[in-house]
Amino acid sequence: xxxxxxxxxxxxxxxxxxxxxxxxxxxxxxxxxxxxxxxxxxxxxxxxxxxxxxxxxxxxxxxxxxxxxxxxxxxxxxxxxxxxxxxxxxxxxxxxxxxxxxxxxxxxxxxxxxxxxxxxxxxxxxxxxxxxxxxxxxxxxxxxxxxxxxxxxxxxxxxxxxxxxxxxxxxxxxxxxxxxxxxxxxxxxxxxxxxxxxxxxxxxxxxxxxxxxxxxxxxxxxxxxxxxxxxxxxxxxxxxxxxxxxxxxxxxx
Amino acid sequence: xxxxxxxxxxxxxxxxxxxxxxxxxxxxxxxxxxxxxxxxxxxxxxxxxxxxxxxxxxxxxxxxxxxxxxxxxxxxxxxxxxxxxxxxxxxxxxxxxxxxxxxxxxxxxxxxxxxxxxxxxxxxxxxxxxxxxxxxxxxxxxxxxxxxxxxxxxxxxxxxxxxxxxxxxxxxxxxxxxxxxxxxxxxxxxxxxxxxxxxxxxxxxxxxxxxxxxxxxxxxxxxxxxxxxxxxxxxxxxxxx
Numbered sequence: 505x506x507x508x509x510x511x512x513x514x515x516x517x518x519x520x521x522x523x524x525x526x527x528x529x530x531x532x533x534x535x536x537x538x539x540x541x542x543x544x545x546x547x548x549x550x551x552x553x554x555x556x557x558x559x560x561x562x563x564x565x566x567x568x569x570x571x572x573x574x575x576x577x578x579x580x581x582x583x584x585x586x587x588x589x590x591x592x593x594x595x596x597x598x599x600x601x602x603x604x605x606x607x608x609x610x611x612x613x614x615x616x617x618x619x620x621x622x623x624x625x626x627x628x629x630x631x632x633x634x635x636x637x638x639x640x641x642x643x644x645x646x647x648x649x650x651x652x653x654x655x656x657x658x659x660x661x662x663x664x665x666x667x668x669x670x671x672x673x674x675x676x677x678x679x680x681x682x683x684x685x686x687x688x689x690x691x692x693x694x695x696x697x698x699x700x701x702x703x704x705x706x707x708x709x710x711x712x713x714x715x716x717x718x719x720x721x722x723x724x725x726x727x728x729x730x731x732x733x734x735x736x737x738x739x740x741x742x743x744x745x746x747x748x749x750x751x752x753x754x755x756x757x
Numbered sequence: 758x759x760x761x762x763x764x765x766x767x768x769x770x771x772x773x774x775x776x777x778x779x780x781x782x783x784x785x786x787x788x789x790x791x792x793x794x795x796x797x798x799x800x801x802x803x804x805x806x807x808x809x810x811x812x813x814x815x816x817x818x819x820x821x822x823x824x825x826x827x828x829x830x831x832x833x834x835x836x837x838x839x840x841x842x843x844x845x846x847x848x849x850x851x852x853x854x855x856x857x858x859x860x861x862x863x864x865x866x867x868x869x870x871x872x873x874x875x876x877x878x879x880x881x882x883x884x885x886x887x888x889x890x891x892x893x894x895x896x897x898x899x900x901x902x903x904x905x906x907x908x909x910x911x912x913x914x915x916x917x918x919x920x921x922x923x924x925x926x927x928x929x930x931x932x933x934x935x936x937x938x939x940x941x942x943x944x945x946x947x948x949x950x951x952x953x954x955x956x957x958x959x960x961x962x963x964x965x966x967x968x969x970x971x972x973x974x975x976x977x978x979x980x981x982x983x984x985x986x987x988x989x990x991x992x993x994x995x996x997x998x
Contacts, residue, residue, distance in 0.1 A: 506875055507875070509877075509878045510872040510873065513868065513878070517865075592852075592855050593855050593873060594833065595833055596828075596831065596849055596851045596855045597831065597833070597849050597855065597856065597873050597874060598831055598833055598847070599873055599875075666780050667779060668779050668780045668781070669780075672780075751835045752771065754833065755770050755771075
């Protein structure tokens, strides 16, 4: 594909540019989730650590949640913004605009995979071993990248048309985080509430991720079905919406 | 052979009256039935062709639709009605350096800008030192763009955009890049590209440039083609207006 090179450059730029002027540079990609997890671990481990079933450990449980949630929420916000922020280019040079949200999702995927390094360390420190199902994490990552890209494509159109969307999306993402078992075990909730949480697709992604990485949660077949169907649906809807509305939206840039 | 073929092109911007861009107000207005969509006609029934080696100048006052027309030619904006066929590689020289990023180095920016124009990165990598040298910024290529002066940025952008022979050149007032020395150099390179068989569309307010460079001129007024033909005649009529 003609624009594969451009996507590679864009992903590279996304990964390096954020930390370009800092001393340890891309090292922050490793350090950030560790620091966030550490703080939350200090705060919440008293409350939640003893509530996890069986041999599950709280530290890797929490960190897996943070890695996945960061991937999703950062991916959605940055890719939704990517079309508007690259407006000056898009109105002068013909580039398929989809390359921008897609590159952002791919950069998020790379960051997510880099995050497996500190997660491994935390797992080993907690006395867990990495499960043989670990390579399945790649599948989870790809599905999440598709989900993110699809939502980002749809939102990027709305961001240009309605300024309010940015604020609405930020609030929705925060609500969504609390409706995902990122830092609490799902078993502490009432059965009713558990059902609600299970309706959130991210819960399935997270369960599969934790289970695949170090058998730190249980995942069912329906989780897999839910994950595959939502990622496929998201990217299909995103592509169609984008194609349909882009010709009229580009005139607003 | 026509490289650019513009046929009955219309472009209508849909503008929301009292557009606020806020969902709340949009909702309120929709409930009260106050949403009015104005159709702003930027171009109406514009047709012309540009052949190999031709330089067509577009004249017109601000708001006549020149920039919109360039966007349509660049393939960025789809026409509302009509067709616009452009065959071959386009070198868009519209606001040079639109793809540049302040935090990236000169070399990285050259690669990135070239990738945006759909060029082969491997080839550009080999060409980068030559591009930097031609722009006269060899010593700065490994520093972030924010350390460049604005003239240096413009020179690097021009050098990158014109490094490969293109079939189509879209030029928006960029002939005045850099100092007198560089202007001479850039004009020579433009001529080189025209002689190499590029079709050029030039938007300019500089009537002297139009008279000397163009082989044909199109005068746009309020989105219509008012006059098309010999540049000397069109310029004379335009200036008399």
